[in-house]
Amino acid sequence: MPQSKRTPKTRRRETARRNALGIVLAGCPVHELRTKLRAAGMRPTPQRVALGWLLFGKGDRHLTAEMLLEEAQASRVPISLATIYNSLHQFTGVGLLREIAIDGSKTYFDTNVSDHHHFLIEESHALIDIPKVSVDLLQLPEPPYGKSIASVDVVVRLRNNA
Numbered sequence: 001m002p003q004s005k006r007t008p009k010t011r012r013r014e015t016a017r018r019n020a021l022g023i024v025l026a027g028c029p030v031h032e033l034r035t036k037l038r039a040a041g042m043r044p045t046p047q048r049v050a051l052g053w054l055l056f057g058k059g060d061r062h063l064t065a066e067m068l069l070e071e072a073q074a075s076r077v078p079i080s081l082a083t084i085y086n087s088l089h090q091f092t093g094v095g096l097l098r099e100i101a102i103d104g105s106k107t108y109f110d111t112n113v114s115d116h117h118h119f120l121i122e123e124s125h126a127l128i129d130i131p132k133v134s135v136d137l138l139q140l141p142e143p144p145y146g147k148s149i150a151s152v153d154v155v156v157r158l159r160n161n162a
């Protein structure tokens, strides 16, 4: 009977091994990503983990679906643009990404979901975060009766000096 061989000593060793594994996993980005997805109520499918790895593994970023597709292809993650769009909207839906629409045609996904504004460099279409404090001085209009301001998204467009 294998059960009778489990002396307290073996159990202690097993617990120690599990704890050691826990410590190793706590520092593992993939494990942290799975935990992040689960905490947001998303099942950590291999595809989501692969995309999350590309999205969240490099600090604060602003990406379009096309940019993410290029990165996925470069990392040999087999995925279609349609699936990337779906996943980006799912990530946005659970609050892991913030969607920023520019000119109604170009949509960026921001891995920094905190309240902040953006510079848009017109030549390269690159977005840069503006520290929150520097836009707090804006004189906001009084909202119409019965309405209140939910959020303010400022995009300051930059061009090269002539």
Ligand SMILES: [Zn+2]
Binding pocket: 062, 110, 112, 116, 117, 118, 128, 129
């Ligand atoms: Zn941003």
